[in-house]
Amino acid sequence: MSDVLEFADVTLVRSGSRLLDSLTWNVAEDERWVVLGPNGAGKTTLLQIAATNMHPTSGKVWVLGEQLGAVDVFELRPRIGLTSAALAERIRGDEWVLDVVRTAAYGVLGRWREAYDDLDDSRALELLYRLGISHLAGRTFGTLSEGERKRTQIARAMMSDPELLLLDEPTAGLDLGGRESLVATLGQIAADPASPATVLVTHHVEEIPASFTHVLLLRSGKAVAAGPLGETLTAENLSACFGLSLQVSYQNGRWNARGA
Numbered sequence: 001m002s003d004v005l006e007f008a009d010v011t012l013v014r015s016g017s018r019l020l021d022s023l024t025w026n027v028a029e030d031e032r033w034v035v036l037g038p039n040g041a042g043k044t045t046l047l048q049i050a051a052t053n054m055h056p057t058s059g060k061v062w063v064l065g066e067q068l069g070a071v072d073v074f075e076l077r078p079r080i081g082l083t084s085a086a087l088a089e090r091i092r093g094d095e096w097v098l099d100v101v102r103t104a105a106y107g108v109l110g111r112w113r114e115a116y117d118d119l120d121d122s123r124a125l126e127l128l129y130r131l132g133i134s135h136l137a138g139r140t141f142g143t144l145s146e147g148e149r150k151r152t153q154i155a156r157a158m159m160s161d162p163e164l165l166l167l168d169e170p171t172a173g174l175d176l177g178g179r180e181s182l183v184a185t186l187g188q189i190a191a192d193p194a195s196p197a198t199v200l201v202t203h204h205v206e207e208i209p210a211s212f213t214h215v216l217l218l219r220s221g222k223a224v225a226a227g228p229l230g231e232t233l234t235a236e237n238l239s240a241c242f243g244l245s246l247q248v249s250y251q252n253g254r255w256n257a258r259g260a
């Protein structure tokens with residue numbers, strides 16, 4: 001199985017701070033990773049490098065087999081699906097939900113072509129259906145609830161049939177019902193062998209969808225531990241990651257953590 005992401009001794013420095021510090025990490029095609037860590041650990045920075053939006057200060061990064069710095073990132077980006085708060089802020093409130101999704105086929109935000117192929121339309125509608133929001137296709141983005149917006153963004157990220165899916169805190173800001181429902185949907189997507197390699201950033205082990213396979217624990221830009229969930233998400237590793245004593249449990253495909 002070839003790697004879709006390869007970070008080799010990656011350091012990223014901004015204003016004298018090491019946002020990532022000598023990070024070595026690989027993601028294979030069939031893997032679904034969760035990246036966990038406290039505020040400021042470097043999770044979003046890591047995802048932005050994987051999305052080719054930032055370049056490391058030192059070390060090497062390969063995305064979908066191409067080395068950053070030696071490839072035209074504009075050719076790579078359509079092969080990567082990304083959801084992030086920064087991207088969501090750029091979606092206009094008066095944009096139709098169907099357009100938010102189908103414009104991703106052309107790597108743009110906002111309507112720019114007057115005619116879309118039937119194939120674009122049917123794929124966008126199929127994705128909205130898969131995300132449970134096909135009934136919202138004719139609504140404007142600004143009228144959606146936070147949970148509906150998150151689902152729209154995930155459908156958009158999947159529109160170009162990406163080989164790598166990057167989800168930055170997809171369940172942030174949702175109420176309990178909204179979170180549980182979206183975690184279940186993400187679990188279904190992760191369980192589909194046709195789904196792309198996925199990296200999901202979160203602060204909470206409760207938000208790890210079933211069928212995710214691996215975890216990277218980040219603290220101060222460094223990997224505390226990385227590997228298969230079952231053997232890596234231990235009380236010892238999670239405590240070291242968050243800097244407090246924690247207990248971890250796993251039941252019916254879901255994780256839970258609380259103070260020890």
Ligand SMILES: Nc1ncnc2c1ncn2[C@@H]1O[C@H](COP(=O)(O)OP(=O)(O)OP(=O)(O)O)[C@@H](O)[C@H]1O
Pocket residue numbers: 014015017019037038039040041042043044045046203
């Ligand atoms: N341009 C910059 N210059 C200096 N420091 C920066 C810059 N951008 C980000 N940082 C710092 O880098 C650290 C890592 O940021 P990042 O957003 O990657 O963390 P995170 O793990 O995603 O955090 P959170 O969980 O709060 O979203 C933070 O301490 C942040 O303040």
